[in-house]
Amino acid sequence: MRFPLMRVVCAVLLGCLAVAAQDSSPKRVAQALPPTSTPVSATVPLVFGDNRAFVELSFRRADGSIRKARAWVDTGGGWLAVTERLAKDIGAEHKGAPFREEEEEAVDIAPPAVYLGSLPLDLSSAHVVAKLGSDRIDPGVEAEAFLPARVLMHYQAVFDYPAGRFTLARPGVLRPEGRPVSSPIQKESGFPRIEIGIDGQTYSFLLDTGAAYTMISRDLLERLAAEHASWPRLTGAVGEANMLGNNDTDALMVRLDKIRWGPFEIRCAGAVSRRPGVFESYMSKLMTDGIVGAVAGNILHTFRVEIDYANGMTYLKQSAEPEPSDLDSVGIVFRAGTDGTYDVASIAGKNDGIPQCAVNAGDRILQVDGLQVTGATRAALIHALGGKPGDKRRLVVGRHGKQFETECLVRHLL
Numbered sequence: 001m002r003f004p005l006m007r008v009v010c011a012v013l014l015g016c017l018a019v020a021a022q023d024s025s026p027k028r029v030a031q032a033l034p035p036t037s038t039p040v041s042a043t044v045p046l047v048f049g050d051n052r053a054f055v056e057l058s059f060r061r062a063d064g065s066i067r068k069a070r071a072w073v074d075t076g077g078g079w080l081a082v083t084e085r086l087a088k089d090i091g092a093e094h095k096g097a098p099f100r101e102e103e104e105e106a107v108d109i110a111p112p113a114v115y116l117g118s119l120p121l122d123l124s125s126a127h128v129v130a131k132l133g134s135d136r137i138d139p140g141v142e143a144e145a146f147l148p149a150r151v152l153m154h155y156q157a158v159f160d161y162p163a164g165r166f167t168l169a170r171p172g173v174l175r176p177e178g179r180p181v182s183s184p185i186q187k188e189s190g191f192p193r194i195e196i197g198i199d200g201q202t203y204s205f206l207l208d209t210g211a212a213y214t215m216i217s218r219d220l221l222e223r224l225a226a227e228h229a230s231w232p233r234l235t236g237a238v239g240e241a242n243m244l245g246n247n248d249t250d251a252l253m254v255r256l257d258k259i260r261w262g263p264f265e266i267r268c269a270g271a272v273s274r275r276p277g278v279f280e281s282y283m284s285k286l287m288t289d290g291i292v293g294a295v296a297g298n299i300l301h302t303f304r305v306e307i308d309y310a311n312g313m314t315y316l317k318q319s320a321e322p323e324p325s326d327l328d329s330v331g332i333v334f335r336a337g338t339d340g341t342y343d344v345a346s347i348a349g350k351n352d353g354i355p356q357c358a359v360n361a362g363d364r365i366l367q368v369d370g371l372q373v374t375g376a377t378r379a380a381l382i383h384a385l386g387g388k389p390g391d392k393r394r395l396v397v398g399r400h401g402k403q404f405e406t407e408c409l410v411r412h413l414l
Contacts, residue, residue, distance in 0.1 A: 058114070
């Protein structure tokens with residue numbers, strides 16, 4: 001993820017830090033406005049794709065018509081952001097001149113009228129921006145809006161991953177369900193902090209629905225790997241852990257034997273490293289106390305997660321364990337471009353005697369079996385590169401103006 005304005009975590013991690021496509025020419029839909037008596041809660045389908053949570057929001061135009069858009073829901077996100085196309089289509093008023101954040105351009109906009117179902121969302125704490133120059137809120141992610149912690153913090157939020165439902169409710173409306181665990185909320189950022197037990201020690205983490213894979217500070221992950229030689233490890237972030245492109249080439253990955261979250265024991269969860277200081281020095285300033293990482297979609301999707309922001313509590317129901325084969329793939333670490341292209345960043349290293357995929361850093365991935373890669377979603381590419389160990393994948397790559405075809409084996413990498 002590369003748009004630091006909407007996602008504070010990703011801005012830091014970068015050093016600047018499969019869902020259906022929206023119609024390219026959205027039509028005006030004449031729909032009834034929400035009822036006169038303001039609703040206090042709403043439940044909508046939760047789409048779990050790319051190891052992240054997505055929901056549909058409704059944006060009301062000045063003429064009363066409704067424009068629907070898919071939004072990426074992120075408990076670790078900062079600003080509420082929309083794409084330039086969505087901003088134009090709802091007639092959003094620009095506030096000031098465009099500005100740049102690292103490599104991307106944005107402009108402040110007046111807060112629009114936004115609804116989850118019939119529930120009008122409280123944007124009073126949110127900084128609202130339009131991301132310029134792209135129809136996607138982030139390269140490879142099929143969403144037009146970004147729903148961050150500074151909106152969620154006004155509600156009880158239920159991510160019912162197993163049932164595929166998402167609920168927002170005004171404080172005190174819902175009767176909590178599940179086992180309670182403490183999750184103190186930082187009042188300015190809205191970020192929830194949770195405690196995770198690893199190898200007999202307790203560490204603080206960000207509860208992060210917007211990240212695809214659980215992240216741990218490199219220093220700590222290296223120490224855990226050194227102390228547990230039997231825990232599988234890998235150099236290079238692959239699959240859903242491949243969130244940062246070039247910054248993923250030397251990332252350390254470790255499959256943790258078991259961790260504990262409140263009363264729940266979680267086995268075989270994978271984690272990817274982030275450079276020292278990202279969490280300890282920077283992100284900790286946005287939390288109620290110091291953290292060493294973020295618990296993300298590869299773990300969260302096995303739970304019903306209910307966050308009571310007003311009372312700093314989270315309620316959990318566990319339905320499954322993380323899948324030990326979640327990173328089985330041909331081992332390509334890729335980077336996504338804002339133009340819809342995907343390039344090889346590196347090949348993940350594993351000494352298993354199986355020949356690595358014969359592609360080079362800098363190659364452009366054009367096709368994987370039947371998938372035309374340019375313009376595809378990140379989730380679609382990850383799925384195409386994955387499979388069962390021993391499966392073969394036919395890749396077409398571009399290199400120095402020529403196209404090459406190669407066959408790669410799916411491997412159990414972690």
